[in-house]
Amino acid sequence: MTPAGSLLIATSLHKTYGHTPALDGADFSIHPGEVVAVMGPSGSGKSTLLHCLAGIVKPDSGSVHYNGRELTAMSDTGRSGLRRGEFGFVFQFGQLVPELSCSENVALPLRLNGVKRKEAESRASAWMERLEVADVAHKRPGEVSGGQGQRVAVARSLVTGPRVLFADEPTGALDSLNGERVMELLTEAAREARTAVVLVTHEARVAAYSDREVVVRDGKARDMAGVR
């Protein structure tokens, strides 16, 4: 796959933590609406790649272009604006706010972006229905199952209509049945909204929901197009 028409392109990323190399010349690109699985052994650099792509970690060298803009050249404020407005995130553990109800959690990113309460509530409720968790809207995260909590987290990550969703082991804490349902709902919703998904996983059955696989080994990323 060539980077032409890509939404997010990383070229020759290098990142070292102390003496530990995490990325050693990694390249990556993703198109709008594409779901790309980033696979590879533990410690190979998958999460570091995701963090560089999302502008959370600054690479030592190399570049990340998002929609024609160079992320590494942007100010911290510019990068956090981008993360709030155009990127969505789901992690292994949903990281929901325990004091808020599930629906308040989903509405939260909209409220932080200045959306009025009623509008935020109605958009949150539509996304909760979409992810089949409308019935737990008034419960707190501590009162729902792992699978429900993760679907609430996916609803929260998509409610702002991000152009890129970064998902780091989103089903890592779930049993296989719940994991597959989360992946089905996540990829269906993302494809429909033309949201690109960078999906870090070490599980082949999770990667099976992607359009393409990239394998990271020793800090280098290899596109598996045509290999599968």
Ligand SMILES: Nc1ncnc2c1ncn2[C@@H]1O[C@H](COP(=O)(O)OP(=O)(O)OP(=O)(O)O)[C@@H](O)[C@H]1O
């Ligand atoms: N904040 C950090 N400080 C120091 N070393 C780090 C840090 N983050 C990652 N590393 C190191 O960088 C290398 C790549 O880590 P990374 O988390 O990107 O791998 P990974 O492929 O996501 O691993 P896993 O599948 O186990 O989550 C590892 O050797 C790791 O120990």
